[in-house]
Amino acid sequence: MQPIQQVAIVGGTHGNEFSGIYLIRQYQRQPELLQRQSFHAWTLFANPQAHSANKRYLDADLNRQFRREDLDNPSHSNYEQSRAKVIDAVLGPKGNPKVDLVIDLHNTTSNMGPVLILTQAGDFYNQLAGYVKMKMPEAVISCDEDHLPAEEHKLLCTTGRYGVIVEVGPQPQSVLRQDVLEQMHSMTQHILDFADLYNLRQLPELPKEVEAYRYLHSIKLPVNEQGERLGMVHNHVQDKDFKPIHPGDPIFKLFNGGEICYDGPDVVYPSFINEAAYYDNNLAMSLNEKITLRVTPVATD
């Protein structure tokens, strides 16, 4: 077992997601909240320029710029593409990283609660999920693109040896809510505690299984041939992230008064419902399946 020696906590990957930005400032003022016996932890403000502009990004979404191929391409030169190369040099380089664990802090306008997003698979992640869920039962475990090899991942947190996203909502863009900040702080503290106990081989007995949601695909708002939106997320679904959608349930309300119902064959579980940042691409929500993660029993000394 290779210990976690370097931990980076990243805020402001999206400039208008305020909780992470304020949380890393808090940790800079009180570094005792970050440090543990067995590793060194530090903070990184990923996109201060976007925050100054009070925008998600200036030129392109920073959290989509971390494919190895894109990082290695100097002609990808806009602001966030350049910033991604710098961050990869600091945290990574991806494939041979300096940092063992990256915790990337995000907000959503969707009613998702505190979510731990795992973007890769493995015993470490399942144990982490078991620990977080044990300490914070209201937490949701989400698996996103965990079948992809790290080098093909676009996400910032995949620059480290391990990487997770802490995603908390609902919070409007450019707003700081006390409840959301406190949930983000709690989950981050549990992750740091886990890494320390993991290093020290002092993890408590973990649940054998953890309920999680695995991303399947996204669905788009209905549009006409000119690309104009014909409807919106239905009241029946709004704010009901991770609640089941059954075949035939209404999911879109059309401006002409009609409805569109879910026509898939199976029960699915939505997330990022009506997320403000996904309007650019007309994305209405992500659909997930409910899965069970098996937690490898902890080896203790």
Added chain:
Amino acid sequence: MQPIQQVAIVGGTHGNEFSGIYLIRQYQRQPELLQRQSFHAWTLFANPQAHSANKRYLDADLNRQFRREDLDNPSHSNYEQSRAKVIDAVLGPKGNPKVDLVIDLHNTTSNMGPVLILTQAGDFYNQLAGYVKMKMPEAVISCDEDHLPAEEHKLLCTTGRYGVIVEVGPQPQSVLRQDVLEQMHSMTQHILDFADLYNLRQLPELPKEVEAYRYLHSIKLPVNEQGERLGMVHNHVQDKDFKPIHPGDPIFKLFNGGEICYDGPDVVYPSFINEAAYYDNNLAMSLNEKITLRVTPVATD
């Protein structure tokens, strides 16, 4: 009594407040929703450039550009200052307006529900408030700067002979929620119905008194000498728009763990709590007093 002959329904005064923009599109597709027997109604998209940029405004807040003195000053020449002059020429000119009633549609990220904001005083407004409250008991009546003469008002809706704001939340910036859109539509329809019945002298018997909230002043987030924020809106207040704040109630949670309590002498009623658009100026919330509007009995033929 001078009848209401021209009604303008304005959406997109702020480019990232989506409900009004979608509602006027709806009314353009279904003009029968706008028209009444006794007046002509039409729509205006106030700031399509800001909407295209997915921002509240490009250069300056459009809804602060309508003081007569500013409208008459050609050196106030940025985008929104220029657009304000155009809108004043179309709806106004303020002081001698073509439009008898301006209904300006807005969203807030605050948990305010459907709010009718009266920016001027008079029998017409109090009767309107009585009618809206009778038809839509969940509506809140808010009086803002109703002591100012129209020429000193900065608000778009004061270009008309009468003008009101329909303000509905909570809705994140750049998001369209079905529930919020439907509340905005309902309140707008009641206002149009009122204007028609007013013209026809067919108003029903109205309540003699209407509860309302009158704006007193705004309070700012705590900041240090460098202007950095030291705290955020307290959980005790968050989402509790129009609920009483008593002297001594906590209103800010400080990042150092402390609290700041309300130190005024009287019970006040907050609105625009933690509104995203007011962070620029560090405004945390507006404070209001609860008042009673007296409704002049309706004269019928």
